[in-house]
Amino acid sequence: MKENFTAEKNGFTIRLAQKEDAENYFTQNFCPLDKEAARMTGCKESFTKEEVISFFLKSVEEEDRYLFLITAPDGGIIGESVINEIDRELKSANFRIGIFRSNARGQGIGTWATEVTRDFAFEKLKLHRLELDVYSFNPRAEKTYLKAGFKREGVLRDAVMDGDKYADDILMAMLEEDWRKIKGENR
Numbered sequence: 001m002k003e004n005f006t007a008e009k010n011g012f013t014i015r016l017a018q019k020e021d022a023e024n025y026f027t028q029n030f031c032p033l034d035k036e037a038a039r040m041t042g043c044k045e046s047f048t049k050e051e052v053i054s055f056f057l058k059s060v061e062e063e064d065r066y067l068f069l070i071t072a073p074d075g076g077i078i079g080e081s082v083i084n085e086i087d088r089e090l091k092s093a094n095f096r097i098g099i100f101r102s103n104a105r106g107q108g109i110g111t112w113a114t115e116v117t118r119d120f121a122f123e124k125l126k127l128h129r130l131e132l133d134v135y136s137f138n139p140r141a142e143k144t145y146l147k148a149g150f151k152r153e154g155v156l157r158d159a160v161m162d163g164d165k166y167a168d169d170i171l172m173a174m175l176e177e178d179w180r181k182i183k184g185e186n187r
Helices: 018-029 035-041 048-060 108-125 140-146 177-182
Strands: 006-009 014-018 066-071 079-089 094-098 128-134 151-162 165-175
Touching: 006 128, 018 048, 018 079, 035 094, 048 066, 048 108, 066 108, 079 108, 094 108, 108 128, 108 140, 108 177, 128 140, 128 151, 165 177
Parallel strands: 094 128
Antiparallel strands: 006 014, 014 066, 066 079, 079 094, 128 165, 151 165
């Protein structure tokens, strides 16, 4: 059973998604999905309501996934932060984040949500490793991850397409010891 979790800053909230959020998650962000959000996250631009609701409900239930919703001061869902592919034996997981609304980008919300999710991964889940990948055409996201303490581990050259051009997929990760240094812990 997943414990309840919420963090707040300047009226913005990050919290675990609930089944009851499914309809708002779809209507507030996928009607239609912002083209830039789709591009930066590598997903298609159009989803059916059934696809989104089904995936959302599955994500809420999965034990190897924590789906956090990022909400604006007005309560609207503006993004998500996800810890998934949790390997309890290796104590590792994947991380991803998406800010769906263009007017919410560039305000530090993504950096804050990344840091909150990172701390949750190491404090609550007791992970040893948290990894992610970011596309080379998304330097703002890479900067956010570096600021949060993630380190570049490699580059998959020409591994993705950005329109009709090839782009790199940058692999990044943070280890528990890196996180402890950031938090000032000497364990």
